[in-house]
Amino acid sequence: MIPASSASGVAAPDASSGRATRAIIDLDALAGNVRAMGRLLSPGTELLAVVKANAYGHGARMVARTALAAGATRLGVATVGEGAALRGFGITAPILLLGPIDPGEARVALSQDLEPTVGTDALLEAVEDAARSLPLGGPAQVHVKVDTGMRRYGATPDGAVALAGRIAANPMLTLAGLSTHFAAADDPDERFTLEQAARFDRCLERLAELGIPPASVHAANSAATIRSRRYDYDVVRVGIALYGLRPSPSIVLPEGMEPVLSLRSRVTRIIDLLAGETVGYGRAHRVTSTSQGALVPIGYADGYRRALSERGWMGIGGKRGAVMGRVSMDQTVIEIPDGVSSRVGDKVIVLGTLEDGAPTVEAMAETIGTIAYEVVTGLTTRVERVYRRGGALLDGEEVIETPG
Numbered sequence: 001m002i003p004a005s006s007a008s009g010v011a012a013p014d015a016s017s018g019r020a021t022r023a024i025i026d027l028d029a030l031a032g033n034v035r036a037m038g039r040l041l042s043p044g045t046e047l048l049a050v051v052k053a054n055a056y057g058h059g060a061r062m063v064a065r066t067a068l069a070a071g072a073t074r075l076g077v078a079t080v081g082e083g084a085a086l087r088g089f090g091i092t093a094p095i096l097l098l099g100p101i102d103p104g105e106a107r108v109a110l111s112q113d114l115e116p117t118v119g120t121d122a123l124l125e126a127v128e129d130a131a132r133s134l135p136l137g138g139p140a141q142v143h144v145k146v147d148t149g150m151r152r153y154g155a156t157p158d159g160a161v162a163l164a165g166r167i168a169a170n171p172m173l174t175l176a177g178l179s180t181h182f183a184a185a186d187d188p189d190e191r192f193t194l195e196q197a198a199r200f201d202r203c204l205e206r207l208a209e210l211g212i213p214p215a216s217v218h219a220a221n222s223a224a225t226i227r228s229r230r231y232d233y234d235v236v237r238v239g240i241a242l243y244g245l246r247p248s249p250s251i252v253l254p255e256g257m258e259p260v261l262s263l264r265s266r267v268t269r270i271i272d273l274l275a276g277e278t279v280g281y282g283r284a285h286r287v288t289s290t291s292q293g294a295l296v297p298i299g300y301a302d303g304y305r306r307a308l309s310e311r312g313w314m315g316i317g318g319k320r321g322a323v324m325g326r327v328s329m330d331q332t333v334i335e336i337p338d339g340v341s342s343r344v345g346d347k348v349i350v351l352g353t354l355e356d357g358a359p360t361v362e363a364m365a366e367t368i369g370t371i372a373y374e375v376v377t378g379l380t381t382r383v384e385r386v387y388r389r390g391g392a393l394l395d396g397e398e399v400i401e402t403p404g
């Protein structure tokens, strides 16, 4: 029932040597998605794999390595800690800090060879100070962010030109990039995205006139990359699509892209229920006729959101088993569907495919009124990530020792 991993370091695909609740990360699917995105791009455009938030919950170390091996040339993270962790794993590819960091973090960022994005004088000053005082191997790579309409982070076009000029004039810094971010690239109405791109282009023209072209220009997220070559520039910053998830229901992924993550568990108890009994906290579910429930060891502390109470479902025996009552912190009860006979130890698919009877990530997001991004980034560290490649699971040893 619970086979140990073989000495070769590869275990059978459903071997379980720990807690039953695990996320299975399909590295072949990830590599395929990276290659599919790469095929879309204009010749010469680079793919930056966005691996912030622990690679959207998929595990930054294995995702970063796999994406780089499949053709991504750069990585993007949100925080200095995320970037430093990747360096700790021996990753040497360029790593962009996508958003603002605290000025107090500039020293650590540069010492870890992370590329900051600046949109304010205060951050640029801190980066200048850090570059001056640190023994760096060469000029620090700095990107300037233009706010073309997102109204979140970034300098105005005038401010960006000024920041770029200051970076270009400093021999300790290199103007590594000019970037912007789209507010509504997934909107069926493309007008605002085109407007943002036009503002961005004017800013680029001004830098060209001043003789300070940035080394790279980047704007597109997944949605913009999928919808048009208009937004390619030198680099695209792709996150959600690499994980085989749609940026929004209106964006269709290119042919051949597939989800990378599935979430699995096992039945730990069969519960025979009589009409009139209630299940779980608050007695929120009342049983109307004799039925069976299955206890599944997953709860909101795993990121299986409490909002799924009485609304969610899991795949069991290839059918949909509805969540009975409230999701608790560590446990959830699902109904064993008609025609399914289930036993302790049987597989339960918490996130998967229609054929499993399970919800996809997108379907779960819709059920609780959120987006796919929040479902996958919400899986907590308590859920072990297990990696599959070439049809076999990599065991812990191999994950740790896989060379970069």
Ligand SMILES: *Cc1c(COP(=O)(O)O)cnc(C)c1O
Residues within 6 Å of the ligand: 050, 052, 098, 099, 181, 220, 221, 222, 223, 237, 238, 239, 240, 241, 247
């Ligand atoms: C997260 C992020 C992305 C990736 O967005 P997706 O929609 O996941 O492709 C791109 N650029 C920036 C600045 C980001 O913060």
